[in-house]
Amino acid sequence: MAEDAGPPRCRRVGILGYGRLGQFLAGQLLARGPPLGLALAFVWARDGGVLEGLPPPLRLRDLSLLPQMAVDLVVEVAHPCVAQEHGEDILAHADFMALKVTMTKAPQSFRLQGWLRERLVAAVAAGGREVLYEGPLRPLCPLAPNNVNTMVAAAVAAPSLGFDGVRACLVADPSVPDWHVVEVEVTSVGDEGRALSVTSTRRNPAAPGAVTGAATRDAFWSSLLACRGHGGCVQLC
Incomplete structure (x- = not known):
């Protein structure tokens, strides 16, 4: 009789940035992620003080520690300089999904x-x-x-x-x-x-x-759900 392999492992998602969009995605992952096969691995922000409301294991204080986080997907919702400075290192350890939205605005x-x-x-x-x-x-x-x-x-x-x-x-x-x-x-x-x-x-x-517009949050969440791993690529959304 074949041994039960158990439930599939959740994909671990890290978030760079904890503004409105980062907070929304972190909340979605915590509340809705597990049944969808997703788990919040960490959140990083340039101002580490904004992370105080998160459990300590979810706060990534230093991006150099990312290789130790066993993360499958990293979502950047911080600032373009983060992708510019750290994107190559992130791609060595996880898929990297960058936020792509621009508007004619006030x-x-x-x-x-x-x-x-x-x-x-x-x-x-x-x-x-x-x-x-x-x-x-x-x-x-x-x-x-x-x-x-x-x-x-x-x-x-x-x-x-x-x-x-x-x-x-x-x-x-x-x-x-x-x-x-x-x-x-x-x-x-x-x-x-x-x-x-x-x-x-x-x-x-x-x-x-x-x-960031209100509907962008849900569009980003949908893109996160669709990203299943593509061998170290950047996904546009």
């Missing part, structure tokens, strides 16, 4: 750098709708690392265009204080004015000033 929802930040300040003073940037995606990325995720995902998904072929447009609009709006337009090669064009628009409700 001015207070942007997190910008350099001259683009100065332009945003001027837009706020003017009080109207302002196109902050329109042009190739590549130079925008270091100026708006928290607000170009959807554009970057499109560039990765369309390698024939890439970061130089995808065009980016960032708009500050005070008339949408509690919405994040994404518009994607795909145009085929053809005669000027006669090419096939497909446009999709998404309106994601969001708290005023929030970088």
